[in-house]
Amino acid sequence: MQTGNYSINEPSMSKLFDNLAEKGKTMYAPKNRGERILFQKVEKFGEIAGDYLLTANSAKEVVFPRYEKVFSYKKTQDGILINDPTGNPFPEVVLWGSRPCDAAAFIPMTNTFEKDYIDNLYVKRRKNLLVLSFSCNTCDEFCFCTSVNGGPGNTAGSDILFTRLQTGDFLAEIITEKGKKVVEENSSLFEASTAEGKEQSLAKVEPRFNQDEIQAKLQELFENPLWAEKSRACLGCGTCAYICPVCSCFDIQDEAHGSQGTRLRCWDSCGFSLFTLHTSGHNPRPDQGTRWRQRILHKFRYMPDKSKIAGCVGCGRCSRSCPAGINILDTVTAL
Amino acid sequence: MNELIKKAASLLEANEVQVVIGYGLGSAKRPQAIFVTTPAGCEQLMFDNRCIQNLAVYLTKQEIRKLGKPAIVAPLPVLRSIVQLVAEQQLTEGDLVVLGIDPDGKLLEFSSFKAIESFLSDHKIVIEEKYLKKIEEIKNMPVGERFAYWVELLEPCFKCYACRAACPLCYCTRCTIENNQPQWIPVASHLQGNLEWHVMRAMHLAGRCTDCEACYHACPLGIPIHLLNKSLIQDLSESFGDYGPKISEPNMLSSFDPDDKESFIR
Numbered sequence: 001m002q003t004g005n006y007s008i009n010e011p012s013m014s015k016l017f018d019n020l021a022e023k024g025k026t027m028y029a030p031k032n033r034g035e036r037i038l039f040q041k042v043e044k045f046g047e048i049a050g051d052y053l054l055t056a057n058s059a060k061e062v063v064f065p066r067y068e069k070v071f072s073y074k075k076t077q078d079g080i081l082i083n084d085p086t087g088n089p090f091p092e093v094v095l096w097g098s099r100p101c102d103a104a105a106f107i108p109m110t111n112t113f114e115k116d117y118i119d120n121l122y123v124k125r126r127k128n129l130l131v132l133s134f135s136c137n138t139c140d141e142f143c144f145c146t147s148v149n150g151g152p153g154n155t156a157g158s159d160i161l162f163t164r165l166q167t168g169d170f171l172a173e174i175i176t177e178k179g180k181k182v183v184e185e186n187s188s189l190f191e192a193s194t195a196e197g198k199e200q201s202l203a204k205v206e207p208r209f210n211q212d213e214i215q216a217k218l219q220e221l222f223e224n225p226l227w228a229e230k231s232r233a234c235l236g237c238g239t240c241a242y243i244c245p246v247c248s249c250f251d252i253q254d255e256a257h258g259s260q261g262t263r264l265r266c267w268d269s270c271g272f273s274l275f276t277l278h279t280s281g282h283n284p285r286p287d288q289g290t291r292w293r294q295r296i297l298h299k300f301r302y303m304p305d306k307s308k309i310a311g312c313v314g315c316g317r318c319s320r321s322c323p324a325g326i327n328i329l330d331t332v333t334a335l
Numbered sequence: 336m337n338e339l340i341k342k343a344a345s346l347l348e349a350n351e352v353q354v355v356i357g358y359g360l361g362s363a364k365r366p367q368a369i370f371v372t373t374p375a376g377c378e379q380l381m382f383d384n385r386c387i388q389n390l391a392v393y394l395t396k397q398e399i400r401k402l403g404k405p406a407i408v409a410p411l412p413v414l415r416s417i418v419q420l421v422a423e424q425q426l427t428e429g430d431l432v433v434l435g436i437d438p439d440g441k442l443l444e445f446s447s448f449k450a451i452e453s454f455l456s457d458h459k460i461v462i463e464e465k466y467l468k469k470i471e472e473i474k475n476m477p478v479g480e481r482f483a484y485w486v487e488l489l490e491p492c493f494k495c496y497a498c499r500a501a502c503p504l505c506y507c508t509r510c511t512i513e514n515n516q517p518q519w520i521p522v523a524s525h526l527q528g529n530l531e532w533h534v535m536r537a538m539h540l541a542g543r544c545t546d547c548e549a550c551y552h553a554c555p556l557g558i559p560i561h562l563l564n565k566s567l568i569q570d571l572s573e574s575f576g577d578y579g580p581k582i583s584e585p586n587m588l589s590s591f592d593p594d595d596k597e598s599f600i601r
Contacts, residue, residue: 035557038491056556057493066493067523141363228398233368235392237500239555242493253515253522266523267493274513287398323501323553324388325367 006172006183007193008162013170016189017045020094020182025130028062029096030055039095048097053138054315058245059102062093063109063125066242067266070121070252075259086120090128098133101145101315103157105245106131111307112248130178135163139203142316144329148211150313152203165197173198209333211300211310217335218301227296228289230331233324236288238269240295240318240328246311249275270294296331336381338442339408342434344374346406352432353403356393358386368393370402382408382436389549391416391503395425406432411458412547414451416503419545419580421448425506452582460546460579462565462572470566486526489533491556494524498560499536501553504543511535537563542571542588545580 008016021027021043029042030049036056037049072083095102106126113122136143136152145151155161159179163171172190174180183190241247251268254261268275270291277283285291299311312328319327343355359369359379366386370393371377391413393399409417414435420426428448435443435451438458445451462470473481496512499505512520512532520535521528537560544564551561572578575587 033491033556034488034559038556040491057491067525067528232370232398233393234398235497235500235553236396237497237553238495239497239553242495243555251522253518255518255521255523264523269495272496273508289398319363321555323497323549323555325361325363325365327362330362 004174004180004183005193005195006174006190007165007169008172008190009169012189013162014045016182016186017048017096019186019189020096020130023092025092025094027094027096028059039098042096053136053140053143054099054101054317054320056243056317056321058105058243058315058317059095059098060105060109060245060248062095062129063106063122064113064248064250064267067253067264068121070263070265072262073260086124090124092128092130093125094130094132096132098131098158099136099315100133100152100154100156100158100161101143101150101313102245103131103133103161104145104150104154104313105315106157108246108303108307108309108311108313109248111303111309115307130182131158131160132182133158133161135161135198135201136203136205137164137201139205140316140320142319142327142329143203143205143314144208144316145314146205147208148310148312148314152205153198153201163198163201165201167197171195171198171201205314208329211304214300214332214335215304215310218297221335222293222297226331226334227293228287230334231288231292231326233326234271234288234292235324236271236273236291237323238267238271239321239323240326241269241271242267243317243321245313245315245317246299270298292331296328300332336440339382339434339436340377340380342442342444343371343380343406343408344377346432347372347377348374351404352406354399355380355406355408355434356390356399357408357434358382358388358390370399372402380408382410382440386410387548387552389413389416389501389503389547391420392501392549394420394431394503395506404431406434408434408436410436411438411455412545412549413503414455415460415545415580416547418448418452418455418582419504419543420506422580422582422586423504423543448582452580455579459577460568462546462569466562466565467569469562470569473562473566485530488558488562489529489560490526492524492529492533492558493556494522494529494532495555497553497555498550501549502540503547503549504540504545505536511539533560533563536560537567540564541567542586543580544568 027042028039030037030052031040031042031047032049037052038057039055039059069085074081113119155173155175159176161173165171249268250265253264253266276285285294303311346352355371357369357380358366361367368390389412390407433445437443520531548561551559568578571587
């Protein structure tokens with residue numbers, strides 16, 4: 001659904017931010033923090049980082065926090081009281097400054113949390129989320145969105161996609177009803193326009209592989225020396241999974257204090273040695289090679305087999321940040 | 336570099352080692368760990384100042400141990416880690432061949448671990464001036480401000496454990512964080528969990544850390560967690576003098592002497 005194109009200039013952009021923030025919405029945007037630019041809460045437009053390709057962390061925290069209360073419990077004389085947080089109001093969140101790959105990641109993420117099992121925590125957060133993305137006018141050697149059905153100007157997952165045009169103004173493509181509402185409520189900031197000039201303003205991201213071919217090849221490669229070979233340098237940390245905008249494995253943890261406690265779901269990673277470790281001590285994925293295989297298969301075979309959507313948006317964060325320099329493209333293109 | 340390549344190739348040729356752990360250029364043209372198993376493959380070996388990953392971390396990994404006896408390319412930080420691993424009985428003489436790289440980039444050969452220890456006595460761990468200043472500044476903060484400083488630094492941590500995974504001295508197969516009966520440290524990456532994790536890790540490395548900075552380089556969020564380790568190194572240097580990995584002397588913090596000048600020990 002595409003509901004129109006508008007243009008908006010830089011001062012109006014700042015005004016738009018203020019208007020949304022004034023409505024009490026929680027604003028998430030790329031902001032400098034120490035040595036990196038991270039998606040985090042921002043109060044003022046001026047705090048937003050000006051020059052970034054991608055944030056170091058992904059934006060998934062706005063719908064899938066790194067730890068989240070599933071429920072809390074308390075033993076009383078009348079029995080056990082359970083407090084279910086899904087009954088509470090969830091904050092209205094604006095994700096400002098996401099890239100098309102960040103936004104596209106909400107599609108497989110929603111598939112995970114809203115398809116077979118309806119996860120109310122996710123549903124409520126996603127429902128309250130407004131995604132205002134910005135097209136990419138630069139890319140680097142780790143970017144491969146165009147190989148996984150994305151692109152530097154891809155609109156999927158965004159409510160509005162802004163593209164900085166060569167004129168200095170922004171093209172605003174309205175993608176959803178939520179996006180339309182933003183324009184209606186701030187109509188003085190937007191002017192009707194065409195999408196002219198968009199293509200010339202986008203980065204050129206060369207395709208690196210064909211996703212369908214990869215999916216087909218992966219039907220056969222379960223037992224292959226390639227997995228151990230390509231993951232040899234793997235240190236077994238969770239960086240790739242934690243900065244991935246699509247990875248959504250979690251671990252259930254109880255924090256108990258006497259007769260009360262909280263059940264939390266915390267991010268998990270297939271890179272960890274405890275991942276899928278059975279109580280018996282057996283682990284079907286006993287080494288980094290089998291864990292790396294799981295990562296690749298989950299993204300490029302299991303998810304597309306099941307829902308026709310890959311579990312990778314080609315942002316390249318995993319390769320950029322891997323402490324051992326492992327590049328996911330090296331594995332995918334070697335299949 | 337030719338010297339290193341030649342030496343590595345000859346070790347593989349003679350089957351003295353089955354794998355060479357070294358640095359090579361990855362597809363994105365940045366140096367990364369490579370594991371060479373053929374003499375011809377040694378052509379890929381390289382070394383320059385971008386090679387900052389501490390390769391000693393691979394010496395205790397099951398996946399790498401399976402490849403057979405290793406030779407390892409070892410600039411100063413790797414040499415220090417090796418000596419510490421030896422001191423902690425994680426490596427024994429004959430387990431590996433060390434292809435040392437001196438600070439000028441020249442190949443070093445060692446006849447024994449003792450020889451590495453003695454080489455390191457001329458290359459002591461010295462905390463850089465900029466870090467000493469930073470540590471001093473933090474220590475001089477009023478307590479509330481100091482706490483706020485650490486909160487600001489550690490709050491973004493999402494506990495991917497890259498710091499632990501990249502550290503050659505974090506070789507426990509089951510870390511205390513993975514024990515949940517009882518749960519010593521909260522698993523969740525909330526503020527309390529993050530503070531406890533990083534303080535615990537720093538304390539576990541106190542007197543052992545060789546200041547390689549691998550934890551800091553590994554952190555995907557760029558958190559300077561090594562400040563904690565550096566501060567402890569500085570404290571220990573001030574209290575005990577000569578800080579650094581040693582085979583011939585007991586560990587600074589996990590040994591004691593009844594004749595110690597401090598009276599509290601008796």
